[in-house]
Amino acid sequence: xxxxxxxxxxxxxxxxxxxxxxxxxxxxxxxxxxxxxxxxxxxxxxxxxxxxxxxxxxxxxxxxxxxxxxxxxxxxxxxxxxxxxxxxxxxxxxxxxxxxxxxxxxxxxxxxxxxxxxxxxxxxxxxxxxxxxxxxxxxxxxxxxxxxx
Amino acid sequence: xxxxxxxxxxxxxxxxxxxxxxxxxxxxxxxxxxxxxxxxxxxxxxxxxxxxxxxxxxxxxxxxxxxxxxxxxxxxxxxxxxxxxxxxxxxxxxxxxxxxxxxxxxxxxxxxxxxxxxxxxxxxxxxxxxxxxxxxxxxxxxxxxxxxx
Amino acid sequence: xxxxxxxxxxxxxxxxxxxxxxxxxxxxxxxxxxxxxxxxxxxxxxxxxxxxxxxxxxxxxxxxxxxxxxxxxxxxxxxxxxxxxxxxxxxxxxxxxxxxxxxxxxxxxxxxxxxxxxxxxxxxxxxxxxxxxxxxxxxxxxxxxxxxx
Amino acid sequence: xxxxxxxxxxxxxxxxxxxxxxxxxxxxxxxxxxxxxxxxxxxxxxxxxxxxxxxxxxxxxxxxxxxxxxxxxxxxxxxxxxxxxxxxxxxxxxxxxxxxxxxxxxxxxxxxxxxxxxxxxxxxxxxxxxxxxxxxxxxxxxxxxxxxx
Ligand SMILES: [Zn+2]
Ligand SMILES: [Zn+2]
Ligand SMILES: [Zn+2]
Ligand SMILES: [Zn+2]
Numbered sequence: 203x204x205x206x207x208x209x210x211x212x213x214x215x216x217x218x219x220x221x222x223x224x225x226x227x228x229x230x231x232x233x234x235x236x237x238x239x240x241x242x243x244x245x246x247x248x249x250x251x252x253x254x255x256x257x258x259x260x261x262x263x264x265x266x267x268x269x270x271x272x273x274x275x276x277x278x279x280x281x282x283x284x285x286x287x288x289x290x291x292x293x294x295x296x297x298x299x300x301x302x303x304x305x306x307x308x309x310x311x312x313x314x315x316x317x318x319x320x321x322x323x324x325x326x327x328x329x330x331x332x333x334x335x336x337x338x339x340x341x342x343x344x345x346x347x348x349x350x351x
Numbered sequence: 352x353x354x355x356x357x358x359x360x361x362x363x364x365x366x367x368x369x370x371x372x373x374x375x376x377x378x379x380x381x382x383x384x385x386x387x388x389x390x391x392x393x394x395x396x397x398x399x400x401x402x403x404x405x406x407x408x409x410x411x412x413x414x415x416x417x418x419x420x421x422x423x424x425x426x427x428x429x430x431x432x433x434x435x436x437x438x439x440x441x442x443x444x445x446x447x448x449x450x451x452x453x454x455x456x457x458x459x460x461x462x463x464x465x466x467x468x469x470x471x472x473x474x475x476x477x478x479x480x481x482x483x484x485x486x487x488x489x490x491x492x493x494x495x496x497x498x499x500x
Numbered sequence: 501x502x503x504x505x506x507x508x509x510x511x512x513x514x515x516x517x518x519x520x521x522x523x524x525x526x527x528x529x530x531x532x533x534x535x536x537x538x539x540x541x542x543x544x545x546x547x548x549x550x551x552x553x554x555x556x557x558x559x560x561x562x563x564x565x566x567x568x569x570x571x572x573x574x575x576x577x578x579x580x581x582x583x584x585x586x587x588x589x590x591x592x593x594x595x596x597x598x599x600x601x602x603x604x605x606x607x608x609x610x611x612x613x614x615x616x617x618x619x620x621x622x623x624x625x626x627x628x629x630x631x632x633x634x635x636x637x638x639x640x641x642x643x644x645x646x647x648x649x
Numbered sequence: 650x651x652x653x654x655x656x657x658x659x660x661x662x663x664x665x666x667x668x669x670x671x672x673x674x675x676x677x678x679x680x681x682x683x684x685x686x687x688x689x690x691x692x693x694x695x696x697x698x699x700x701x702x703x704x705x706x707x708x709x710x711x712x713x714x715x716x717x718x719x720x721x722x723x724x725x726x727x728x729x730x731x732x733x734x735x736x737x738x739x740x741x742x743x744x745x746x747x748x749x750x751x752x753x754x755x756x757x758x759x760x761x762x763x764x765x766x767x768x769x770x771x772x773x774x775x776x777x778x779x780x781x782x783x784x785x786x787x788x789x790x791x792x793x794x795x796x797x798x
Contacts, residue, residue: 305599449559450752
């Protein structure tokens with residue numbers, strides 16, 4: 203998806219708002235271990251914005267990425283249908299989400315992920331393109347009971 | 352800590368608000384796998400409330416508990432100093448947080464955790480009591496470099 | 501990659517051994533919550549096999565998948581270079597790994613992931629195909645320091 | 650529990666073996682991000698030893714600690730009953746496990762956790778002392794269905 207298509211899909215102002223809020227959310231990143239701040243902003247079907255940042259932990263394995271923070275904020279306010287998510291990192295090139303976040307996003311459907319460059323340029327990929335054939339609730343149901351013992 | 356002490360510490364109205372918001376947050380729990388909804392509400396030093404619920408995933412290992420949702424919401428809005436967190440579960444007895452959440456809470460200090468019973472009664476324990484000698488940033492710094500490689 | 505190519509790459513006996521061990525590992529799956537047993541077997545550059553299963557937890561978010569179990573077993577025995585990993589599930593169709601596992605595998609390179617059907621048929625995809633442009637150590641290094649605070 | 654009690658409980662040779670294997674396992678730690686190697690060795694009811702180390706990931710949140718590596722190794726080989734686990738860190742003082750590991754250990758019962766100092770001294774605490782009133786399978790079952798939706 204190109205930037206033009208994204209603007210047709212979301213509206214020019216929404217794209218602008220998503221970019222600004224993802225960049226601003228990065229400021230609150232709690233990253234004393236990685237020093238790699240990330241900001242995210244997710245846009246719901248009902249027209250709401252929820253921004254998030256990464257929150258790390260001394261036990262590295264408990265760190266939560268910006269994408270997941272944005273999602274749980276939205277879900278905890280009753281929103282589980284999303285139109286897009288924007289990501290901002292302090293990197294020269296675009297950085298794609300980690301596999302854990304791709305999995306977490308895919309639980310709630312297939313929507314555009316917007317990468318915001320430091321120079322303001324954007325690129326867009328669909329969740330399903332980031333995680334082809336994601337592991338899903340329907341997979342859990344395909345288990346053959348008789349086989350299990 | 353007894354309920355009376357908690358009210359002296361937070362104020363009667365704040366305790367009431369924490370209880371109500373933790374219970375309400377439970378409604379948004381996304382728990383298609385465990386069917387175990389949890390609500391949480393964290394109260395910041397600056398007098399703000401952030402409520403959260405658990406958000407599960409088809410890949411169970413990516414599930415995020417209510418306590419962590421509440422914390423990342425607060426942190427992503429610039430709040431990292433907390434006075435208390437309240438938890439609500441649909442269980443007869445009180446349920447203490449999982450170890451992952453205790454670890455996540457302990458990153459941000461030692462404050463009261465309030466358990467709200469279905470009948471409205473409350474119990475209170477300090478984070479440090481839930482996770483004595485938590486693994487912390489200072490532990491990471493005690494590594495003896497010469498020993499390493 | 502087709503089954504024939506895989507046999508050329510690994511040798512017929514190795515493919516056979518990987519299949520058998522992945523299927524057998526599934527028996528030890530500790531899955532009291534999902535009832536979705538998975539077995540895995542990873543094959544190292546040095547010709548060793550490490551098999552794993554999923555190990556779940558009452559706090560769902562701490563569950564560890566079979567793929568990750570196999571990898572940490574290998575790494576803890578000094579092996580970090582892999583030639584292939586095989587997966588076995590009790591499902592009619594093939595099930596692709598969750599995003600967390602794809603990320604975990606990608607830390608150690610790009611190698612074939614073998615899906616074993618209940619009927620013994622196999623399909624093969626490369627790690628990089630499962631997680632295009634994975635988040636990696638090199639991404640962490642691209643952060644622009646001056647931009648940070 | 651004192652060192653003497655531990656030797657009565659496990660036998661002098663077993664304590665010695667646990668110490669040695671936990672220390673040796675540390676060498677395989679994959680810690681390019683934290684530079685904090687940890688080794689662990691778990692001893693099963695059937696008299697087997699499984700050692701593990703921490704295995705980190707570019708996405709910090711996917712890192713797996715040494716304790717969990719040791720447990721999943723044992724479980725994947727059919728062992729879920731444990732008599733003790735020993736931990737070795739490159740730190741001056743003893744370091745207690747993170748909350749995630751305490752939760753993971755508690756899934757499999759209440760047994761001694763042995764901390765090995767750099768100088769060879771040991772301290773011992775029970776899992777239940779590290780994580781009082783752990784979140785458990787029985788908690789999941791106490792949910793009041795009528796209350797849910
Ligand atoms: Zn992520
Ligand atoms: Zn929890
Ligand atoms: Zn997985
Ligand atoms: Zn740990």
